[in-house]
Amino acid sequence: MKIDLKKTIPSYSARHGQFSLMQVPPLQYLMLDGQGDPNTSVDYSDAVSSLYPVAYVVKFLSKTELDRDYVVPPLEALWWADDMTAFTTERDKSRWHWTVMIGLPDWLDAEHVETARERVRHKGGAPVLDHVRLETLEEGLSVQTLHVGSYDDEAPVLAAMHTEFIPAQGLRRTGRHHEIYLSDPRRMPAERLRTILRQPVERDSA
Structure with missing residues (x-):
């Protein structure tokens, strides 16, 4: 049977128009870091095109x-x-930093990733292959919602999450803003894109 992590891990589910609190389990990912506008940055396209072959x-x-x-x-x-x-708010993408990621099931480890890396190396076409790493992300308590629409229309949703919902729940932000791209933008019109927006939080002790 082929396992679909989106169906077995509850944090891959969110409701449109609703913020929800959930406990995200530790999950491991193939990762690559970079900086700049994802629409124009060569670093971003190189990162994505290096992650997928390994995955x-x-x-x-x-x-x-x-x-x-x-x-x-x-x-x-x-x-x-x-x-x-x-x-x-400003959406100045030239100032953005990012880590692109693809999840791996927990039965796989660094040895499997290294074997895959060497096979990809022989095929070529992964420009930043040596920078792909395996890392476990521990986000824990998080707020998330499903955004339907263009990535550029996320700002009001994020503002409501950060300045309204999170403080109203007696929480404060801890980790980095996290997006999960459930739709392929090459095949789906922008107004129908489905993206989970997540923000790790902790109880505000103040």
């Missing part, structure tokens, strides 16, 4: 050598800026 070769290894098949999870990203207004 699919690891999946092939899992299926053929471990007899455990799974659906490659969607692309995800952490986003931040030195001044977060560049992300939530």
Whole structure:
């Protein structure tokens, strides 16, 4: 049976028009870091085009050598800026920092990733292959919602999450803004894109 992590891990689900609190389990990802406008940055396109080959070769290894098949999870990203207004209100993408990520099931480890990396290296076409890393992300308590529409229309939703919902719940932000891309922008019109917006939080002790 092919496992779909989106269906087995509750934090891959969110409701449109509703903020919800949930406990996100520790999850491991293939990751790559960078900075700049994702629409124009060569670094961003290089990162994405290096993550996917590794992710699919690891999946092939899992299926053929471990007899455990799974659906490659969607692309995800952490986003931040030195001044977060560049992300939530001004949308100055040139000032954004990011970590692009693809999840891996917990039965896979660094040895599998390294084997996959060497196979991808022989094929070529992954420009920043050596910078792909495996890391566990521990977000814990988080607020999330489902955004339907263009990425550029996220700002009002994020503002409401950060300045209204989170303080009203006696919480404060801790980790980095997290997006999970449930739709492929190459195949879906912008107004129908589905993206989970997540913000790790903690109880405000003040």
